[in-house]
Amino acid sequence: MPQTPSDAVAPAGTSTGQPAKAAGKRSRRRTWRVGGLAVLLVMCGGGAAIGALYVDTVPPPDELVLPESTTLYYADGKTPMAKLGTENRTILAYEQMNDAVKQAIVAAEDRTFWTNEGIDFRGVMRAAWNNVTGGDRQGASTITQQYARIAADLKGVTYSRKLREAVMAWKLDDEHSKEEILGFYLNTVPFGRGAYGIEAAAQAFFGKTARKDASRESQLMPSEAAVLAAMVKQPEANPDDPEGQPGYDPKRNDKARQNSIDRWRYIRDGMVALGYLTAAEGADLAYPDTVRDYDPRAGQSGLDRPTGLVVNHVLSELRGTEPFKDRPFDYVRNGGFRIVTTVDKRAQDAAEAAANIRGEKAPEVVRGQPKNWQSALVAVEPGSGRVLAYYGGDDGLGADYAGWYFDDEGNAAGFGQHPPGSSFKVYDLAEAVRQDISPKQRFDSPATKEFPKSGRTRDTAAGPIRNSGSAACQPECTLWEATVASLNTTYFALTEQLGVPAVIDMARKAGVESMWANERGKPEPVRVALGETDAASRFSTEVGIGQYGITVQDHANGMATFAAGGERAQSHFVRSVSKGDDKIYEEQLTRTDVGLNAEQANQLNWTLRRVEAAKVPGWDAAGKTGTWQAGKSTTQNQHAWMVGYTGAIAAAVWLGTKDGKPLRTKDGSYDVFGASHPGRIWQQFMTDAAKAMELNPDDYRFGEPKFPGETPSAPPSAETPAPPTASPEPADTPRPTPSTEPTPEPEPTRTPKPTPSTRPTTPPAPREVAPRA
Known part of the structure; x- marks a missing residue:
C-alpha cells in the first residue's frame, strides 16, 4: 500500500509540511480569501458569521459537551450495576487509530482534506449567492467544516449556518494541524446505532476496535472501515420516511444495504484514486458480510437483569430532586454521571x-x-x-x-x-x-x-x-x-x-x-x-x-x-x-x-x-x-x-x-x-x-419488654419454636363490599392506575403504565 514517509494516511505525492516561502504565500492567499468572505458576509447580512470570525472558538473533542454514558454502581461505589445512554462514545488519540479508518473517512467525506484550507470556498460562495438569488442553500462541507458544525452544534441548512461554519472551519484549520483535525472528527462524528466516534462505531457494527496496537484479527480492516465511513452520510433513517430513506446501515433493510454497498464502492474507488490502495488491492477488496445485527440496547448494559428495575426507580427518584427536576428524560442517561445506589451487591x-x-x-x-x-x-x-x-x-x-x-x-x-x-x-x-x-x-x-x-x-x-x-x-x-x-x-x-x-x-x-x-x-x-x-x-x-x-x-x-x-x-x-x-x-x-x-x-x-x-x-x-x-x-x-x-x-x-x-x-x-x-x-x-x-x-439484639404489672414469659430464642397454631395459616376473609362507599376525591395527578385485586387479571406488557395485582 503506497504511503508517504511523512504521513501514513496522506495521499501519495503530498506532504503535511510546507516550506516557509510556500507557507507565506498560503497565508497571503488565505487573507485575501477571508477578506473576500467577509465582504460577502456583509453583502448577505451574515452578522452571525462575522461574529464567529472574531469571537467563536472551536473546542477539541475532550472539551465538547457531547452525550456520554452514565454508569450506576452498587453501594460499594466500585462494582458497576448498569450502563445507560442512547449514545456511546470512546475517545482515541489520533496516534492510536489505524490507517484504515483515517483513509476511508478521507476518501468518503473530503478527498482534498490534506491539501485544502479547511473550507470548500466554492460551496460557501454558492450557498451565499443562492441566498441572494433564492437558489439551493445546500453546499459541500469539508471534514473541517463538519467538525466545526458538530462542535458548535450548528443545525439546519440556512446560508448563515453555512457561512458561520466556514469561518469557524477556517479558524480551526489555522490553529490545528491536519492530523489533529482528523482526530477530532473521527472522535465525534455520528455513525448511527448511537455510536459517536470511530471506536464506538467499530464495536457497534463489527465488534472490533480502531486501535492500531490491537491484534490484526480484532482491528478494523479497510473493507470494514469503508462500511463505517459510508454511514456518516446518513447515520440514521429519516424518521418521517424510514422505509424510503433508511440510511446506510446494511442491517436495517434491503434498501439500506444497497445504499451501503453503493457508497462503499465509491469510497473504495476513492481510496484507490488517493493512493491508499493499489488498483489490484481495490479490485480484490470485498464488501464485508460480518456486520453485526443492530441491537438498540448497544451501549447500555445491565438493564435486562433484575437490577434493571432498580434503574427505573433510580431515574424516577432523581427526577424528584432539585438537580434533575424538569430536565429532559435523557439528561441523566446521556449526562456522563456516576450514580452510586444504595443496593448492596451481597x-x-x-x-x-x-x-x-x-x-x-x-x-x-x-x-x-x-x-x-x-x-x-x-x-x-x-x-x-x-x-x-x-x-x-x-x-x-x-x-x-x-x-x-x-x-x-x-x-x-x-x-x-x-x-x-x-x-x-x-x-x-x-x-x-x-x-x-x-x-x-x-x-x-x-x-x-x-x-x-x-x-x-x-x-x-x-x-x-x-x-x-x-x-x-x-x-x-x-x-x-x-x-x-x-x-x-x-x-x-x-x-x-x-x-x-x-x-x-x-x-x-x-x-x-x-x-x-x-x-x-x-x-x-x-x-x-x-x-x-x-x-x-x-x-x-x-x-x-x-x-x-x-x-x-x-x-x-x-x-x-x-x-x-x-x-x-x-x-x-x-x-x-x-x-x-x-x-x-x-x-x-x-x-x-x-x-x-x-x-x-x-x-x-x-x-x-x-x-x-x-x-x-x-x-x-x-x-x-x-x-x-x-x-x-x-x-x-x-x-x-x-x-x-x-x-x-x-x-x-x-x-x-x-x-x-x-x-x-x-x-x-x-x-x-x-x-x-x-x-x-x-x-x-x-x-x-x-x-x-x-x-x-x-x-x-432486641430489648425485652417489661409488661408493667406482670412478669413476662421468656421470649422465644432463634432456635426455640413459638407456640404452634392449631392449623396452617388461615386464608383471610373474602374481600367484602362495604355497605357504604365514600365519595372519592379526584385521583391525584400522575398517580399510577392500580389493578384490580378482586378478580384475576392479565399482567401488562413490560413497562406498562399501571401497577396490577
Missing part, C-alpha cells in the same frame, strides 16, 4: 438467589412451580431507608412486581401492588401498643363474629367476619396469641376499637405511602397517597385485615421502621451522584418518629418474634405472614406474604401469580400460605444476606 445476590423461583438456588419448595407463579422481594436497611436489595422480577425490562415508579414521561409504571392480608396486621398491632393496649390483653376471638358498625352481619352481602383457622386459646385469646394464629375476628374488632384513621396513620408513618382503594364506578382500585387529606375516609374497617393493596417496597420500609424501634427513614435507591470531581447530589438521611416509646417497641418485637415463620438462626427476628384468597374462595389463595426484620435488615416477600389465577402447586395442591412458600424465601434471604454482609447478630 444482599442483591442473596435476594436474586432466593426469590428467583425458576433458579437453582431458590428454596426447594418454590423451585419448579408453575410458570404463572411470580415472586418479589425488597430489603431495606433499618434506620437509613436504603434499599439494600430489590427483586421485582427476573427481567429488568419487564413488569415490576415489587413497586411502581414514574417513567420518562411522568406516567406511573409497575406491577407492584398486592393485598397484604394478615401481614398488614403488624400496623394494627403497632397502633395498639402505641395506644397502650398490651399484647397480653384478652379479646373475644370466636370463629365467626358479626360487626354491625362495619356492615358485617349475616343480613349483609359481605357477611360476618370469620377465621379460616383456629387456635387453642379460643374463644378468648390474648392479642399476641391472636397475632400468631392470624385471627381475623380479633383483628377486625381491634381495628374498630383503634379506628380506621389511626391504623392507616400508623401504616403511613411506618412507611406505607400508598394504598389502593375500591371506588364506586371504577373497575380497578385507585391509588391513594396516604398523606392526602381524609385519605382514611376512602377505606373501610377491612383495612385491618389487609384487604387493600400495598407495594412490597412500602411493606419492607414499614418493617425497617419497626426494626429501628419506631424510627422511620424514607426508603430510597440513590446514595450519591457525581460527574468528574463535582458532587451533584447526596442522599438526605432523616428519621421521623412513629410514636412508639422503647417499651412499646419492645412489646411489638416480642409479639412478632413469636411467629414461627420469623426464625433466622442466631438472630433476634420478628415477622408476620399473610395471605389473600382468590376471589371469594375460602380454599384457594392468590397472594401470600412474609414480612419481617432483624435489627440489621428488614425484608418483605410476596408470592402470587402473573395472571391473577389462584396459587396452585405443581402437584395440584392449593395449600400455599405465607409460612409455607414466601416464608422459606424470606428465611433463606435473611440468613444468606446477613452472612454475606458479615453482620454480627450480637450487635442487633
Whole structure:
C-alpha cells in the first residue's frame, strides 16, 4: 500500500509540511480569501458569521459537551450495576487509530482534506449567492467544516449556518494541524446505532476496535472501515420516511444495504484514486458480510437483569430532586454521571438467589412451580431507608412486581401492588401498643363474629367476619396469641376499637405511602397517597385485615421502621451522584418518629418474634405472614406474604401469580400460605444476606419488654419454636363490599392506575403504565 514517509494516511505525492516561502504565500492567499468572505458576509447580512470570525472558538473533542454514558454502581461505589445512554462514545488519540479508518473517512467525506484550507470556498460562495438569488442553500462541507458544525452544534441548512461554519472551519484549520483535525472528527462524528466516534462505531457494527496496537484479527480492516465511513452520510433513517430513506446501515433493510454497498464502492474507488490502495488491492477488496445485527440496547448494559428495575426507580427518584427536576428524560442517561445506589451487591445476590423461583438456588419448595407463579422481594436497611436489595422480577425490562415508579414521561409504571392480608396486621398491632393496649390483653376471638358498625352481619352481602383457622386459646385469646394464629375476628374488632384513621396513620408513618382503594364506578382500585387529606375516609374497617393493596417496597420500609424501634427513614435507591470531581447530589438521611416509646417497641418485637415463620438462626427476628384468597374462595389463595426484620435488615416477600389465577402447586395442591412458600424465601434471604454482609447478630439484639404489672414469659430464642397454631395459616376473609362507599376525591395527578385485586387479571406488557395485582 503506497504511503508517504511523512504521513501514513496522506495521499501519495503530498506532504503535511510546507516550506516557509510556500507557507507565506498560503497565508497571503488565505487573507485575501477571508477578506473576500467577509465582504460577502456583509453583502448577505451574515452578522452571525462575522461574529464567529472574531469571537467563536472551536473546542477539541475532550472539551465538547457531547452525550456520554452514565454508569450506576452498587453501594460499594466500585462494582458497576448498569450502563445507560442512547449514545456511546470512546475517545482515541489520533496516534492510536489505524490507517484504515483515517483513509476511508478521507476518501468518503473530503478527498482534498490534506491539501485544502479547511473550507470548500466554492460551496460557501454558492450557498451565499443562492441566498441572494433564492437558489439551493445546500453546499459541500469539508471534514473541517463538519467538525466545526458538530462542535458548535450548528443545525439546519440556512446560508448563515453555512457561512458561520466556514469561518469557524477556517479558524480551526489555522490553529490545528491536519492530523489533529482528523482526530477530532473521527472522535465525534455520528455513525448511527448511537455510536459517536470511530471506536464506538467499530464495536457497534463489527465488534472490533480502531486501535492500531490491537491484534490484526480484532482491528478494523479497510473493507470494514469503508462500511463505517459510508454511514456518516446518513447515520440514521429519516424518521418521517424510514422505509424510503433508511440510511446506510446494511442491517436495517434491503434498501439500506444497497445504499451501503453503493457508497462503499465509491469510497473504495476513492481510496484507490488517493493512493491508499493499489488498483489490484481495490479490485480484490470485498464488501464485508460480518456486520453485526443492530441491537438498540448497544451501549447500555445491565438493564435486562433484575437490577434493571432498580434503574427505573433510580431515574424516577432523581427526577424528584432539585438537580434533575424538569430536565429532559435523557439528561441523566446521556449526562456522563456516576450514580452510586444504595443496593448492596451481597444482599442483591442473596435476594436474586432466593426469590428467583425458576433458579437453582431458590428454596426447594418454590423451585419448579408453575410458570404463572411470580415472586418479589425488597430489603431495606433499618434506620437509613436504603434499599439494600430489590427483586421485582427476573427481567429488568419487564413488569415490576415489587413497586411502581414514574417513567420518562411522568406516567406511573409497575406491577407492584398486592393485598397484604394478615401481614398488614403488624400496623394494627403497632397502633395498639402505641395506644397502650398490651399484647397480653384478652379479646373475644370466636370463629365467626358479626360487626354491625362495619356492615358485617349475616343480613349483609359481605357477611360476618370469620377465621379460616383456629387456635387453642379460643374463644378468648390474648392479642399476641391472636397475632400468631392470624385471627381475623380479633383483628377486625381491634381495628374498630383503634379506628380506621389511626391504623392507616400508623401504616403511613411506618412507611406505607400508598394504598389502593375500591371506588364506586371504577373497575380497578385507585391509588391513594396516604398523606392526602381524609385519605382514611376512602377505606373501610377491612383495612385491618389487609384487604387493600400495598407495594412490597412500602411493606419492607414499614418493617425497617419497626426494626429501628419506631424510627422511620424514607426508603430510597440513590446514595450519591457525581460527574468528574463535582458532587451533584447526596442522599438526605432523616428519621421521623412513629410514636412508639422503647417499651412499646419492645412489646411489638416480642409479639412478632413469636411467629414461627420469623426464625433466622442466631438472630433476634420478628415477622408476620399473610395471605389473600382468590376471589371469594375460602380454599384457594392468590397472594401470600412474609414480612419481617432483624435489627440489621428488614425484608418483605410476596408470592402470587402473573395472571391473577389462584396459587396452585405443581402437584395440584392449593395449600400455599405465607409460612409455607414466601416464608422459606424470606428465611433463606435473611440468613444468606446477613452472612454475606458479615453482620454480627450480637450487635442487633432486641430489648425485652417489661409488661408493667406482670412478669413476662421468656421470649422465644432463634432456635426455640413459638407456640404452634392449631392449623396452617388461615386464608383471610373474602374481600367484602362495604355497605357504604365514600365519595372519592379526584385521583391525584400522575398517580399510577392500580389493578384490580378482586378478580384475576392479565399482567401488562413490560413497562406498562399501571401497577396490577
